[in-house]
Amino acid sequence: MATMPAGYYSRFDASKNYERHLGRAGKVLQSAEFNEIQQSIQDRLKRIADVLFKDGAIIRDCGILVDVNTGACQLEGGAVYVRGAVRGVAPRTLTIPVIGTVQVGIALNDVVVTELEDPTLRDPAVGVRNNNEPGAARLRVDTSWARAGDGTPGEFYPVYTIVDGIPQSQQPPPQIDAVALAIASYDRQSAGGMYVSSGLRVTQLADADTGEQVYSMAEGVARVDGREVTIPHARRVVYAAVPDLKTVISEPHVATGGSERVTLNHGPVAAVDQVLIVAQRVLTNFQHGAFTGAQDTLPDSPVLSIVAVNQGGTWQAGSSTFSGGTTFVAGTDYKLTSDKVDWSLSGTEPAPGSSYTVVYRYVAPVTPTGVDAAGFTVAGAVPGSVTQITYRWKRPRIDRLCLDGVGMVQWVQGIPNDSSPVAPMVPPGLLSVATVTQTWTTDRSVSNDGTHMLPMSQLEAMQRQIDQLGVLVGEQALKTEIAISEPTNKRGLFVDPLLDDTKRDQGIAQTGAVFDGILTLPLVDVHVATVSLAGTATLPMNNAATAPVIAQTLRTSCMKVNPYDAFEPIPASAVLEPATDFWTESRTVWTSMVTRIFQQTRRQEWGPSWGLLTRFTGTTTQVVVDWQTEVTRQWQEDAQFLRPINIKFTLSGFGPGEFLDVVQFDGRPMTFTAA
Structure with missing residues (x-):
């Protein structure tokens, strides 16, 4: 405390950098020196404590409860760091305005106490001349809860900021500023420093009678610029949203x-x-x-x-x-x-x-x-007739509800647009908690799209999902490779050439046998014991006891499909020739030929022949052409039109007395001759 009460002396000045008082023999101790020693010690302690705490930091308890309807503010007792010391404060009830911003904090009132107010301050020494004589006075510091500007005596230090009856965020005790700054720096570097740790879900409530929009923000914790912001209880947020109007002049309507x-x-x-x-x-x-x-x-x-x-x-x-x-x-x-x-x-x-x-x-x-x-x-x-109307309408807009570093709600308004508004950018130092789509109707919506911290359990679950996705992608790649390389599994059809058992389901018991390209009924295995004979012997034939060594006990039976002959007469048949038409159409897509031509030249010479016949002398050139075609891509598509061809048809299977009047093919009458 640099200022002393009236009548008390102290020459303490921190700028002079005096380290200590040096007492000298034969010199009298001054009262000012005694006061300077105390102030020097207090100043040194305060400099250290201010590094750890700031004025108004809650050390213990000191809860607050505000009635938003009446303004009754109940303040709990506790301990608060103020002016270099942790000071206790008693509970108190205040009445504050419910509209506007109000600061509630601690008022420190310095009171000088002498032997007149406290007789125990007289000298208690017995047997000396100074017995019961007055000595040094005392400086008492009274603390009490107060509202800024309410007239409470003393020096005011704010603790809580209350906006429209809602206390703003206050970090839980104890908070050491140096440690908090270190954590904030680490959080900004590692995680960005802007996210919601838990809670803070915004819900739309019914609008106020005066037209303001009302929202409820749940309790929670967030990190804003690396510093922790705690909302201890749900907060009622009132937003006086003002729409952007656009004027339409003389809009016509037919009456x-x-x-x-x-x-x-x-x-x-x-x-x-x-x-x-x-x-x-x-x-x-x-x-x-x-x-x-x-x-x-x-x-x-x-x-x-x-x-x-x-x-x-x-x-x-x-x-x-x-x-x-x-x-x-x-x-x-x-x-x-x-x-x-x-x-x-x-x-x-x-x-x-x-x-x-x-x-x-x-x-x-x-x-x-x-x-x-x-x-x-x-x-x-x-x-x-035409009715002309001039009116103003509310353009849609997207607003963001944000939190600043002290837990105050800040609204960032977007740019309105007639059909597709865009959400605004979040200014530095603000954390976006929710986005409000302002349609200015009952369809107004709130999206809690702020950045949320994911716990390790969710990150682990996401990692498992990624691993499962990788397995699924791998399986799909294998299926695709099989569909490309394996001709027996295409277009959902499975064809087994019955060469061996490799294409059969190994997980199901098979009751058929594959042999020589045929799927047939199996033979039952019979174990034949080995008979030891001393020499050549003839086995006795006993017809009654004859047992087959290998037997096929299964047989194929038959049944009538329609035992009661309940069917209509077999319809007549029509045979087309050709029944199916296949043709090939070639289209050149590229101007360059894909076929590579390799030419090799051979030279032959003729000379004169000495005989009856004379051959002419000359040369011939033989060109050997090697054609090689590479298919780079192949696909199929349906032809747009069928080609016209002649079709021969034969009709048969008509009963006696049946005569044909009209023969149509594809809805067109055909000329025919009855046999």
């Missing part, structure tokens, strides 16, 4: 008439700014101007068209015509000019100052009813 529901092209709708419909009005007793050719101004604007003008008749809404009276002709008697009935044409017109009826259509702004996220209800539009 059906009457009271109709209009579903907008985009949504959810934030606000409908303007709805313009084409309405029709029947204006009776409309007075003509005071002179011929006057222009009569209609009361609505803008006017799109005049449907009809009549004087003395009755408008029939069902047929959209007038009955009776005089109906004037548009373009001949009148025209529409700047929202006015213009009678300047050469045709007929009502008498000046007289009244007539005009039916016209105009653009009218209306107030929709039943507005929701998808559309609204509107009435009064002319069937088949």
Whole structure:
């Protein structure tokens, strides 16, 4: 403590680097020197302790419980490291605001105590002149829980940060800062330092009455930038999400008439700014101007068209015509000019100052009813006309819920997009815990896609799955190799040439025998004992006791397939010749020939022959061509069309009295001659 109470002296200054006080003989001990010795020792101890702990670090207990509805804050007693010492604090109950950020911590109040407050401080020595005389005073430090700015006397040191009634993360005691920094550095280098160790699952709750989004984040532990962040209990997270709005101007919709529901092209709708419909009005007793050719101004604007003008008749809404009276002709008697009935044409017109009826259509702004996220209800539009709507809608967005290094919830907003929003990048120093897809409807979803730590049991299970996958891949490779190299196992068919027993299932008892390409019934093995004879002998023949040495006791029986002759007459047969057509089509894919040609030249010479015949002299060249074809790839495909060929057919098997009228092949009639 550098500042001494009034009336007490101390010259302690850490910057002077005084190591100790050196007492000198014959010199008086000063009270200031006595105070300096204590402060020097306390300063040295505080410098060491500050390396291990920081002010406000919880050493023991000191739990907190906040009622988010009333703001009642119950603080448990315990021990907290403050100002170079571990100080005890008694339990206390405070009332804090439930909206906003509040800091709760320890208030240290320094109190000087003398013999006046504590008589036991007088000199207890007996038999001396100083007996019961006052001596040195004492400095007492009182600790108590307090809220920042609540007026509690003393120096305030924060311990808890409470946001909207929710205490933020506080590491469990004891926490040694030097050790925590070393662990954080190792964790960043080995595991990245950004992951959820356990818990912290985010669940969507019902929105607040004031419109804020409410989520619940379960208790858990995470590593943020290598440092441990502990959430001791579930936390209620309130997010005042503000949507990004996009304005659609004059979106057209064809009206059906009457009271109709209009579903907008985009949504959810934030606000409908303007709805313009084409309405029709029947204006009776409309007075003509005071002179011929006057222009009569209609009361609505803008006017799109005049449907009809009549004087003395009755408008029939069902047929959209007038009955009776005089109906004037548009373009001949009148025209529409700047929202006015213009009678300047050469045709007929009502008498000046007289009244007539005009039916016209105009653009009218209306107030929709039943507005929701998808559309609204509107009435009064002319069937088949275009309704124009200007509105604002909420664009979808992806937000991330993150934690910072002290356990505070931070929201990172993404960039909105009309159809496919993209999740934002996580800023450095923040851990993404969950992603919220903001559709601004009840379909809003929460995905707990943060990076989670996997325990060793799960890693071992994953390793076993990888090993099993490797075995499966190996087995599949063997099956593929067999399918390629072994001709007896292709396309799901197994063919045994019956050359030996190698293709038979060795795990099942076989009751057949393979011999000379034939699968036949086996012979029963009979053991014949060896008979020792002294010499040549004839075995007696006893027919009654004759026993076969080798016998085939199995036989093939037969049964009638249809013992009751319950079948229809055998249908007639048709024989096609040829019955199957095979042909080969060759297509050249590459311009270069795959066939390699090796040429070898032999030279022969002729000379003159001395005889009756003379041979001409010359040379011949013989070319030996060696062709070698390499098949690089082979595949099969179905032909797109059959080639046309002539087919001969023979029909037989018809009974007496059966005559053929029509013979068709593939749905086409064929010409035939009866034999």
